[in-house]
Amino acid sequence: MSTETIEVxxxxxxxxxxxxxxxxxxxxxxxxxxxxxxxIALVLVQGKIIGGNIANPIYIILTLFKxxxxxxxxxxxxxxxxxxxFAIIVPILFIIGLILVLTNESHHWIDLRM
Amino acid sequence: MSTAAVSQIDQVKTTPWSGGRSPxxxxxGKMMMWFFLLSDAFTFSSLLISYGALRFSASxxxxxxxxxxxxxxxxxxxxxxxxxxMMTFILIMSSVTMVLAVEAGHRNSRxxxxxxxxxxxxxxxxxxxxxxxxxxxxxxEGFWWSSIPNPATLKEFFxxxxxxxxxxxxxxxxxxxxxxxxxxxxxxxxxxxxxNIIITINVLLGTYEKRGSYLMIEKVGLYWHFxxxxxxxxxxxxxxx
Numbered sequence: 289m290s291t292e293t294i295e296v297x298x299x300x301x302x303x304x305x306x307x308x309x310x311x312x313x314x315x316x317x318x319x320x321x322x323x324x325x326x327x328i329a330l331v332l333v334q335g336k337i338i339g340g341n342i343a344n345p346i347y348i349i350l351t352l353f354k355x356x357x358x359x360x361x362x363x364x365x366x367x368x369x370x371x372x373x374f375a376i377i378v379p380i381l382f383i384i385g386l387i388l389v390l391t392n393e394s395h396h397w398i399d400l401r402m
Numbered sequence: 403m404s405t406a407a408v409s410q411i412d413q414v415k416t417t418p419w420s421g422g423r424s425p426x427x428x429x430x431g432k433m434m435m436w437f438f439l440l441s442d443a444f445t446f447s448s449l450l451i452s453y454g455a456l457r458f459s460a461s462x463x464x465x466x467x468x469x470x471x472x473x474x475x476x477x478x479x480x481x482x483x484x485x486x487x488m489m490t491f492i493l494i495m496s497s498v499t500m501v502l503a504v505e506a507g508h509r510n511s512r513x514x515x516x517x518x519x520x521x522x523x524x525x526x527x528x529x530x531x532x533x534x535x536x537x538x539x540x541x542x543e544g545f546w547w548s549s550i551p552n553p554a555t556l557k558e559f560f561x562x563x564x565x566x567x568x569x570x571x572x573x574x575x576x577x578x579x580x581x582x583x584x585x586x587x588x589x590x591x592x593x594x595x596x597x598n599i600i601i602t603i604n605v606l607l608g609t610y611e612k613r614g615s616y617l618m619i620e621k622v623g624l625y626w627h628f629x630x631x632x633x634x635x636x637x638x639x640x641x642x643x
Contacts, residue, residue, distance in 0.1 A: 306505055315498045322490055329483055329642055334467065344643050351638040355631055362501050362627045364620075371418065372426040376436055383447040390455040397459035 460572040464559040474535040496525025497630040507616025519602040526595035
């Protein structure tokens with residue numbers, strides 16, 4: 289059992305992916321994105337330079353960037369076999385479907401409430 | 403019978419999908435962790451998408467900058483995002499210590515794994531402490547599951563003159579969704595901390611040293627990073643948007 293584990297480990301080749309330097313680099317990217325979000329929220333939105341309708345899509349895009357860095361680098365997914373990457377990423381499409389359905393539905397709920 | 407011509411059909415295939423080994427080339431437990439996390443991602447998505455749908459369909463919503471503007475114990479008003487910013491930093495930091503523990507595990511450096519794991523556990527406990535303070539603060543203002551602050555307090559959380567009926571409806575939805583979603587996330591952090599402690603004890607006992615591989619650190623790490631990942635979304639949709 290344990291030898292099998294080691295074998296899988298050895299021919300994996302994924303560990304070239306993350307060195308300590310790279311880990312800290314990803315950390316600073318995540319920190320920088322969070323700081324940009326704070327800047328938008330505290331300076332631009334509070335100072336009424338931009339409205340929520342512009343800020344919100346930017347927040348969501350920045351969040352997706354953060355999610356990419358966490359999943360790809362911290363969770364190593366970028367260095368796994370393509371089949372595993374697809375097995376994890378493709379079902380996420382269902383979530384996008386649910387988002388589309390429910391945002392559309394919620395616009396009808398407004399009319400029901402009025 | 404020459405040896406040269408092996409019929410096409412008799413040749414043993416060695417492609418990833420021809421059987422005999424995992425096409426994903428990951429150890430069984432790690433693959434199962436990925437599939438569990440995928441199902442957990444669906445759960446959290448459903449919660450967050452229902453939140454989005456209810457918020458979209460509401461005529462008014464408590465302003466995040468007005469609800470979350472205190473640092474418990476230090477500043478009562480006028481510091482939006484400061485406390486949650488700290489929480490976010492703590493969780494990202496503990497994700498980094500976790501990935502450093504995984505990296506140390508690849509080098510079979512038991513000592514380093516122990517220290518990074520202890521760092522991760524401390525980060526998780528700090529996050530839980532902050533979350534408890536945050537909940538306590540909201541609770542002291544009157545928010546709880548299906549309970550909202552009195553009308554005078556409630557008015558402060560809405561921008562302009564929103565009728566009280568609309569305020570009460572969306573404040574109820576906000577309270578229920580906030581405590582359910584951050585509670586479910588907090589429960590994940592809690593179980594993550596418990597698992598991390600168990601794993602740290604195992605490292606101290608030398609379990610993985612004997613096994614010859616620190617792959618277990620990697621599996622637990624996946625769970626811990628997922629908790630961080632969910633927080634990134636909770637943070638955006640509750641505190642920023």
